[in-house]
């Protein structure tokens with residue numbers, strides 16, 4: 001059939017049972033001449049099944065199909081991917097099927113490349129998800145470290161404001177308390193300070209030992225705490241010196257508290273001997289004075305209390 005040989009591509013003509021009637025030169029070059037009369041011989045097993053179960057039913061129902069993906073088989077047994085169009089037409093009253101094949105090696109390569117690209121994309125996505133998880137866990141760890149550092153900083157700040165022996169606040173904390181008060185009250189407010197020094201403390205150490213001296217300091221701290229209201233600050237100011245900051249207390253109120261302190265420590269004894277303290281009292285008005293002046297005034301009053309025979313409170317007027 002000369003006109004079939006002139007067509008640009010492999011063409012096969014069969015009857016409606018797949019018996020070969022003609023094939024052109026391009027088809028023979030591609031799949032060989034064949035040895036049997038059925039077209040099945042040109043297809044590998046998988047494509048034969050596909051032809052029987054899908055292509056033929058489609059063709060017989062619709063009279064044609066297009067772009068079905070099949071595989072032909074070369075004479076050497078090699079699979080050749082082809083796109084296939086087929087149509088039933090009548091020639092002299094007899095139906096015959098024309099099969100057109102388009103070699104689709106490129107499509108197969110594109111599909112393989114596409115598949116590979118998809119696998120790579122999936123792998124990248126998995127790696128990204130893994131990296132994301134690692135990042136999240138690193139963030140969580142970082143947040144934990146931040147919390148730990150914050151808590152350590154708070155502990156350090158606490159330690160730097162605490163006297164290790166008595167667990168009272170120290171003199172650094174006193175300035176913080178007074179400064180805070182100065183920043184928060186009106187000019188008319190009045191705060192007072194008691195500067196308390198244990199009388200003849202050196203003798204306690206000398207006679208009963210340093211450990212006993214320490215016990216007295218700890219006991220003293222407890223009694224001072226018991227003498228004040230919440231909101232007042234008891235601090236260990238130095239060796240055997242304590243201070244009580246009384247925000248919003250004037251000189252009279254502070255003197256009352258000093259008396260309470262003397263009462264509280266009456267029961268504090270070493271070897272049946274009572275311990276006494278001397279107290280200097282001074283008051284502060286936020287508009288005029290600051291902590292150094294307050295401490296200087298209380299210290300002056302304390303010195304006077306000692307000079308006047310100890311075991312007493314003296315007010316700085």
Ligand SMILES: Nc1nc2c(ncn2[C@@H]2O[C@H](COP(=O)(O)OP(=O)(O)OP(=O)(O)O)[C@@H](O)[C@H]2O)c(=O)[nH]1
Nearest residue numbers: 197198199200201202203205210211213214239240
């Ligand atoms: N056990 C003990 N003693 C301390 C501590 N800090 C300071 N001291 C002692 O406290 C004593 C203070 O002595 P002084 O300054 O002479 O005062 P004092 O003996 O109380 O005399 P007056 O204040 O004049 O009544 C010294 O012997 C210090 O060694 C401490 O933490 N523990």
